[in-house]
Amino acid sequence: MDSLDKIFLAYDVRGKVGSELNKTTVGQIGRAFGEWLPDKGTVAVGRDMRPDSAELAKAVIDGLRKQGRDVWDIGEVTSDMIYFTVGHYELAGGIMITASHNPGEYNGIKFCREGAKPVGIETGLADIRELAKQDNIESDKNLGKYETKDVVEDWIEHVLSFVDSKKLKPLKVVVDAGNGMAGKIFPELEPYVPFEVTEMYFELDGTFPNHIANPIEPENIKDLIERVKKEKADVGIAFDGDGDRAVLIDEQGNALSGTTMTAMLADYFLQKQSGTTILYNATCGWIVPETIESGGGKPIRTKVGHSFIKADMRTHDALFAGESSGHYYFRDNFMADSGLIAAVVGLGLISESGQSVSKIAQNYRKYYHIPETNFEVSDKQAVIDKLSKEFSTKKQDMLDGLTVYTENSWFNVRPSNTEPILRLNAEGKDKESLDSLVAKVTAVIKS
Secondary structure (H helix, E strand, O other), X not given: OOOXXXXXXXXXXXXXXXXXXXXXXXXXXXXXXXXXXXXXXXXXXXXXXXXXXHHHHHHHHHHHHHOOOOEEEEEEOOHHHHHHHHHHOOOOXXXXXXXXXXXXXXXXXXXXXHHHOEOOHHHHHHHHHHHHXXXXXXXXXXXXXEEXXXXXXHHXXXXXXXXXXXXXXXXXXXXXXXXXXXXXXXXXXXXXOOXXXXXEOOOOXXXXXXXXXXXXXXXXXXXXXXXXXXXXXXXXXXEOOOOOOEXXXXXXXXXXXXXXXXXXXXXXXXXXXXXXXXXXXXXXXXXXXXXXXXXXXXXXXXXXXXXXXHHHHHHHOOOEEEOOOOOEEEHHHOOEEOHHHHHHHHHHHHHHHOOOHHHHHHOOOOOEEOOOEEEEOOOHHHHHHHHXXXXXXXXXXXXXXXXXXXXXXXXXXXXXXXXXXEEEEEEEOOHHHHHHHHHHHHHHHHX
């Protein structure tokens, strides 16, 4: 089972179906998770719409039951619903069979423990991997019980608790589910909100026939932007494959970046609960801490990645957290991220403001930034060291990779956990400062 080393990543399991992920490996992983889980009790298992997800879910359920774990099979759901299920019903843990936005030939597994706490490589995933490699895990003498559980109604009620539904106004909304799990769950919300919804790609299809369900890539939201303009809609929403990320599109067809959305939602929450702590990750732009401070909140910068953010949220009792990648976390959602909650809160904010989305977003589009850019390098640390030396006279920090601050701009380079890649983010007070900085950093990386 040494092949497991390749598919156990920083935050989850990902691999090609058949060659890397199959019933045998997934069943063994299920047994290992059941054995490792600190709390006794039931484990929830959900899955996405990929062609092989049902088969893999059955294998992981069989593995859990062999270790004496009772299992709730909650069926086809979004990833944020597994976190909700574990937290709301006080279960021992949860497993989601999904590869999120990855192409159809991939699949994966996301894990959480009691209270919807994340399980990453430093918080148990490495131990689960080592257990899964063993061929001699001793089965429990009693086979765990199995039952199906429908959590959709409770989930929708929970999502709506984040807004005052009486203040929601009729809006024309175009939603692109990308043939992912939001196509099944968003219609469950529609009867409870006064929105005129145009549905795009709601048919569940894990081969992603229309576009990859990764909404932060501009290519994948072209159809949605065109439809928003054609329908003269108030707002568009694009979800990723497993529904835990959402990107909003304004009425002019411009996507709200993760930085803009984080600042916007932080402002909204602080107007209702001033003085609270809000987290943002290392690649969010300046407008985020500025907005939090001006709203009377306490901004705390954290490393990129859900396992770090969820842990920091608990440490600081943060109300909300945002990432530039489009993940948004809520204290009242067991510190977990949710695409649907973020979208609904965004729609609530729009309803209450009485303004267009572009007008609202304009308040947070103060600086210039580049989309995250990847560079393939053979020695990631050597390049980071070279950049640190090149900019040695400038303020730096190593919270997550290397961040360098100049008078009018900043950049961050982070190493990928799984590939020979450095990820560059940069921002400037003006386009000239940004372009100059990016050109200099790029030259150093490529030299």
